[in-house]
Amino acid sequence: MVEESVFYPQKTDTQKIETDNMRIKSSVEATLGFSEKWDAREAGREVAESAIQNLTEPPNFFLLFSTIHYEKYGGFKNFLDGVWDVLPKGTPLIGGTVAGFMNNYGVYAQGATALAVSCPDMDVAIGYGKNTKRNPKEAVMHSVNMIKNDLKSSPHNNRFLFNFVSGTSVMQIPGQGNKKVVDSGFMSKFVMLAFGMSQYLFQKGFGREDEIFEEIIKKLPKYYMLLGASMDDYKAIKNYQFFNNNIFTNSVVNIGISTDLNFDVCTTHGMTETDKKFEITKLSRNKHIIHKINNKPAVAELLRLLDWPEGFLTEKTMMHRILYYPISLRRHGRDVPAVMAGILKESIITPCALDDGEVTVLTVSGKNLIQAMSKNLDFFKEMQPEFGLFSTCITIFETLGYKTNILRDELLRYFNEKPFLMFFSPGEGTYSPAKNITYANMSFNTVIFGHNQNMVM
Amino acid sequence: MKDDPIAKVLDNLMKFDDILACMVGRRGMIDSVLPSDGTDSFKPEIMDVWDVIKRGMDNIFVTIQDISSIGLEEITYKIRGYEVLFYVLPDTENALVAIVPSLANKGLIDVELTRSRQRIQKILENEKKGETEQASAVSGLLHG
Numbered sequence: 001m002v003e004e005s006v007f008y009p010q011k012t013d014t015q016k017i018e019t020d021n022m023r024i025k026s027s028v029e030a031t032l033g034f035s036e037k038w039d040a041r042e043a044g045r046e047v048a049e050s051a052i053q054n055l056t057e058p059p060n061f062f063l064l065f066s067t068i069h070y071e072k073y074g075g076f077k078n079f080l081d082g083v084w085d086v087l088p089k090g091t092p093l094i095g096g097t098v099a100g101f102m103n104n105y106g107v108y109a110q111g112a113t114a115l116a117v118s119c120p121d122m123d124v125a126i127g128y129g130k131n132t133k134r135n136p137k138e139a140v141m142h143s144v145n146m147i148k149n150d151l152k153s154s155p156h157n158n159r160f161l162f163n164f165v166s167g168t169s170v171m172q173i174p175g176q177g178n179k180k181v182v183d184s185g186f187m188s189k190f191v192m193l194a195f196g197m198s199q200y201l202f203q204k205g206f207g208r209e210d211e212i213f214e215e216i217i218k219k220l221p222k223y224y225m226l227l228g229a230s231m232d233d234y235k236a237i238k239n240y241q242f243f244n245n246n247i248f249t250n251s252v253v254n255i256g257i258s259t260d261l262n263f264d265v266c267t268t269h270g271m272t273e274t275d276k277k278f279e280i281t282k283l284s285r286n287k288h289i290i291h292k293i294n295n296k297p298a299v300a301e302l303l304r305l306l307d308w309p310e311g312f313l314t315e316k317t318m319m320h321r322i323l324y325y326p327i328s329l330r331r332h333g334r335d336v337p338a339v340m341a342g343i344l345k346e347s348i349i350t351p352c353a354l355d356d357g358e359v360t361v362l363t364v365s366g367k368n369l370i371q372a373m374s375k376n377l378d379f380f381k382e383m384q385p386e387f388g389l390f391s392t393c394i395t396i397f398e399t400l401g402y403k404t405n406i407l408r409d410e411l412l413r414y415f416n417e418k419p420f421l422m423f424f425s426p427g428e429g430t431y432s433p434a435k436n437i438t439y440a441n442m443s444f445n446t447v448i449f450g451h452n453q454n455m456v457m
Numbered sequence: 458m459k460d461d462p463i464a465k466v467l468d469n470l471m472k473f474d475d476i477l478a479c480m481v482g483r484r485g486m487i488d489s490v491l492p493s494d495g496t497d498s499f500k501p502e503i504m505d506v507w508d509v510i511k512r513g514m515d516n517i518f519v520t521i522q523d524i525s526s527i528g529l530e531e532i533t534y535k536i537r538g539y540e541v542l543f544y545v546l547p548d549t550e551n552a553l554v555a556i557v558p559s560l561a562n563k564g565l566i567d568v569e570l571t572r573s574r575q576r577i578q579k580i581l582e583n584e585k586k587g588e589t590e591q592a593s594a595v596s597g598l599l600h601g
Contacts, residue, residue, distance in 0.1 A: 038472060069472065100565060109568040110473070233474070234562040316559060401567030 026451065027121070028261065029055050030387035032103050032419040033064075033114030040074025043112050044082020051116040058088040059116040061124045061255055063162070063389070064095035064242055065423045066112035068232035076240055076247045079112070084245055092126045094253040096164055096230035096241040098423040099394050104412065107405045109233070109397075115421045117387060117449075122259040125150030128243045129252045132166055132212060133203040139252050140215040147220070147256035154258035159223045160447065162389065163216055165209040165252045167229035167426040168341075168351065170236040171198045180342045181315045188345035192289065199286075203250040206288055209427035210331070210352040210439050212252055217431050223256070224265050226447045227439070228391035229427035234398060236426070262383065262452040265430035268376040269443035270368030271326055271337050276305050276361040280354070287353040289344065297346035305361065313343060323395055326362045326442055329354040337362055337440045339395055351427065351441060364442060366403070369396055373407045376444045377414050385415055385450040390422035393442045397424040418450075462580045466573050467492040473569060475561035477503040477539070481577060483551045484518040503556055506537050510556060517543055522550045535559055542566070544574045546581065553577060 033051025037043040043066070052059060062083075070079045087093065100109040127146030129139025147161065171194060182188045199205035209229045217225065230239040241248040278301065282292035290298045303312060306325060313321060322340050329336045331354050342349040388411075397404055411420050429439035430446070438445075463481055470479045471492050478499040482489040492498050496507075503510070517532055525545050532543040532552075540559050543552040553574050557566055 038469065073472070100568060106572070107568055108572070109565040233565055397568075398562055398564030401564040402571035404568070 026386055027119065028386040028449070029057065029118040030419050030449075031055055031116050032105070032421065033116060034103060034105055034111065035113075036108065036111040038069065038073045038110075040070040040076065040079040041082040043070060044079040045085050046082075047112040047114050048083045048086035051114045052087065055116060055118050057118040057120075059091050059118045060122050061117055061126075061257070062087060062091050062093040063115040063255070063421070064093055064112070065098045065101055065114070065421070066095075067100065067108075067110050068097050068239070069110050070112070071238075071240075076242075080242060080245050080247065083114075092124050092255065093244050094126050094128075094162075094164060094242060094255050096166075096253065097232060097239045098228075098425065099231045099234045100397050100424045102404060102408055102411075102422040104408075104415070104417075104419055107402065107408060113421055113423075115387060115389065115419060119259065119261065121156060121261065122257060123151055123154035123156060124258075125256045126243065127254045127256070128241070128246075128248065130248065131203065131250055132252050133169075133205055133208060133250050134200050136208050136212045136252075137215055140212055140219065143252055143254045144216060144219045147254055151256050151258050156258040156260050158259055158261065158263065159220075160257045160259070160263055160449075161216065161220060161223040161225045162255045162257075162447070163209075163213060163225060163227045163252060164241060164254070165207055165212050165227070165229045165427065166241055166248075166250045167207040167209065167231045167239050168236050169204050169207075169238055171202075171204040179315055180318045181313060182342075182344050185345045188347065191344055192284070192347070206286075206351070207427055208353075210336075210429070213429055213431070213437065213439060214332075216254075217437055222433055223431075224263065224433070224447070225431040226265055226389060226391055226445055227427065227429040227431075228423060228425040228445075231394060231424075231426045234394060259449075261386065261449050263447055263449040264380065264383070265432050265435075265445070265447045266376055266379040267428075267430045267438040267440060267443050267445045268372045268379075269337060269364075269440050270370075270372035271328075271362040271364045271442060272368065273328070274361045274363050278302070278305055278359055278361075280356040280359055283354070283356050284347075287355070288350055290348040290350065290354075291346070293359070298348045299343055299346050302348065318343070319398070323399055323442075324364055326364060328360040328362055330357045330359070331355055331439075334437065334439075337442065339441045352439065366400060369400065369442070370406055373444050374410060376446050377410060380414070380446070380448045382452050383448055383450045384452075385418050385420075385448050387418055387450075388415060388420040388446060388448040390420065391425045391428040391445040392422050393428055393444075394424040394426050395442050396444075461490060461493070463490045463577050464493045466576050466580070468498070470555065470569065470573055471498040473566070475557050475566055477556045477558065478507070479553070479555040481546075481551055481553050482514070482518065483549075484515070484522045486515070486518075503539070506539065510536060510539065510541055514541060514554060517541070518550075518552070521545055521552055525550050542570060544570050546574060546578055549581075
């Protein structure tokens with residue numbers, strides 16, 4: 001059973017909130033930065049300038065996202081130097097590369113965007129951990145310790161953590177590049193053997209953001225959380241994470257926020273169950289590759305279940321056919337709706353670790369995706385928003401293309417000139433102590449900070 | 458060509474790895490606009506199939522001319538491992554054309570092609586507005 005997340009209003013300290021005709025006068029300043037320039041240094045300067053020019057106080061933090069293009073047009077060092085030409089020294093900054101983003105101004109597959117927030121009732125800490133693909137537990141430990149240390153004396157009650165993890169980077173198959181469908185039995189066996197080695201030695205492989213998320217939640221169970229992952233232009237070759245003026249690869253970067261502001265997190269998706277079910281009967285050791293379903297070779301059995309002819313899923317057709325038939329996997333007793341990421345002859349690759357057992361085939365349409373966004377905002381209808389951050393599945397961006405802009409109208413109505421920033425991610429989820437973890441592909445994942453109007457005295 | 462604002466929009470499109478060639482054109486390739494350096498910035502791999510693609514494009518422009526007035530927005534055709542994407546400029550017989558590999562991530566490309574079409578549309582509108590204002594000024598002088 002695939003369930004949508006439910007909104008639970010959060011307790012807050014309302015003493016500092018003043019009301020004026022039931023609208024809350026806010027001391028929060030949140031602004032967006034944006035640049036479409038191609039030159040890395042100029043774009044860095046512009047994204048920082050446009051973000052901070054409307055702030056009256058220096059920002060408490062600066063979230064920075066850019067597309068991969070600056071790697072080629074000046075490099076990310078220049079890009080960050082441009083940002084720090086303008087940004088006040090000492091401002092906590094994290095972020096990284098994304099396939100695209102949407103903000104109050106539009107939807108973009110090239111450029112840079114930032115969210116700068118200045119708020120007197122807020123403490124902020126940032127952390128990082130390296131080698132996430134090789135040793136996620138150690139990476140999490142390093143980052144969490146930084147956050148814990150810096151926030152231990154914060155007097156504020158409400159805690160939030162944003163996790164931004166290096167996403168999957170695909171191993172190049174000799175002579176074939178990075179393919180989603182490998183037809184050759186010999187090559188498939190080679191790829192499967194090489195997977196483990198490549199993951200550990202070269203850190204080319206799964207992002208393991210789901211495992212990282214689970215690990216962080218174990219360490220900081222009282223925090224509300226949003227998960228996103230970094231990516232290039234959806235080629236999954238390389239991605240970068242930003243931490244102050246450092247550029248990392250294969251790392252997790254975190255920002256912990258302790259505040260009296262209200263906030264909550266919510267995940268929604270537009271997937272619905274079909275009546276098609278199957279049993280995973282053989283999994284790889286790393287729990288990412290389904291070898292057999294219903295005790296039969298996985299791909300042939302999947303095609304039979306979907307009533308698709310042999311050879312229906314090829315390199316050319318894989319993406320747009322399989323995207324509309326995600327599957328509901330099981331992980332530690334939870335449902336995890338996921339897109340099948342690739343095919344190795346008779347085996348199916350999944351983007352997240354899974355357990356064996358019954359799987360339901362889901363389906364989704366463009367219309368359902370758009371409705372999922374509305375449902376997501378519905379959960380926050382009691383909130384008077386100050387700013388919002390969305391981690392949205394990259395497959396939604398790839399599926400809707402420029403039509404992603406349809407979602408923006410609704411967001412503009414909800415946020416009413418307050419800033420929002422949506423980035424497109426290859427792995428996303430939310431966590432709250434009340435709702436527990438939700439990790440789902442093709443989903444909208446939201447944190448909105450503001451004032452819960454029900455709690456105004 | 459160097460100072461043509463439309464050519465500058467095309468120059469930016471050529472910076473995307475997956476855009477192998479692009480232009481703004483119409484039937485018979487009359488008044489076509491290429492990037493600032495002509496075809497020099499086209500990725501070399503496209504040159505082998507350019508003639509075949511161009512022949513196909515001519516035929517598509519005939520269709521665009523026929524049905525653009527009823528609201529045609531986009532046409533795509535696939536040929537020899539490439540896709541030729543036509544983003545029709547509203548109320549004209551012109552289209553922004555981009556050639557991409559057939560395995561390119563077209564959702565991401567769609568975002569930037571649509572934005573580029575909007576920019577080109579704005580440039581054309583401004584040019585038209587400028588011409589109208591100039592004509593009114595001349596008319597004013599003649600009749601004033």
